[in-house]
Amino acid sequence: QVQLQQWGAGLLKPSETLSLTCVFSGGSFSTFYWSWIRQPPGRGLEWIGEIHHSGSINYNPLLNGRVTISVDRAKNQFSLNLTSVTAADTALYFCARGLRSGWSYAGYWGQGSLVTVSS
Amino acid sequence: AIQLTQSPSSLSASVGDSVTITCRASQGISISLAWYQQKSGKAPELLIYAASSLQSGVPSRFSGSGSGTDFTLTISSLQPEDSATYYCQQFGDYPRTFGQGTKVEIK
Numbered sequence: 514q515v516q517l518q519q520w521g522a523g524l525l526k527p528s529e530t531l532s533l534t535c536v537f538s539g540g541s542f543s544t545f546y547w548s549w550i551r552q553p554p555g556r557g558l559e560w561i562g563e564i565h566h567s568g569s570i571n572y573n574p575l576l577n578g579r580v581t582i583s584v585d586r587a588k589n590q591f592s593l594n595l596t597s598v599t600a601a602d603t604a605l606y607f608c609a610r611g612l613r614s615g616w617s618y619a620g621y622w623g624q625g626s627l628v629t630v631s632s
Numbered sequence: 633a634i635q636l637t638q639s640p641s642s643l644s645a646s647v648g649d650s651v652t653i654t655c656r657a658s659q660g661i662s663i664s665l666a667w668y669q670q671k672s673g674k675a676p677e678l679l680i681y682a683a684s685s686l687q688s689g690v691p692s693r694f695s696g697s698g699s700g701t702d703f704t705l706t707i708s709s710l711q712p713e714d715s716a717t718y719y720c721q722q723f724g725d726y727p728r729t730f731g732q733g734t735k736v737e738i739k
Contacts, residue, residue, distance in 0.1 A: 619721075622677075
């Protein structure tokens with residue numbers, strides 16, 4: 514059974530770097546899409562970016578180049594880095610995996626990590 | 633970026649009612665659309681993918697339809713556990729985008 518477990522620092526100061534990691538079990542990294550999605554308090558979902566096992570990566574341009582998604586195949590995990598955070602980056606962050614090989618539809622999700630940016 | 637507009641933004645209906653949520657894309661996306669259900673503070677759950685395919689384990693009262701720019705999610709007989717917010721997401725182009733959500737409440 515596919516499971517995603519995520520963790521990372523929950524409280525950051527403005528200008529710091531957000532770092533989250535998602536470890537997966539019950540499957541391999543290969544052939545799937547791996548995504549990060551966030552949700553500001555009381556608001557809707559925002560797609561951050563995704564990485565494919567082939568190395569293809571796509572980011573949301575609204576994040577102005579502050580995002581990096583990477584994968585560590587040996588540890589069965591992938592990570593999100595978001596630099597120069599502001600209060601606007603306060604959100605519940607989710608990792609997700611594509612439903613099937615080669616599909617982006619987010620069929621499996623992590624439990625969510627609340628990140629608060631405050632001075 | 634492709635914009636998705638959901639309507640209504642919220643609705644209230646009785647148990648047993650049929651409800652329909654629409655999602656309109658700013659440009660054609662074929663059938664590259666998914667629907668998710670999110671309950672407060674929890675991770676979204678995939679209900680429908682490829683516009684009309686029911687995800688395994690999802691009750692058959694949920695159905696999706698549409699192609700191109702216009703899509704619908706229908707709950708045929710609303711149940712108390714369907715109280716949640718529903719989102720559409722497009723996979724026709726990058727960046728992937730979500731609709732703003734539709735909050736469904738039970739009367």
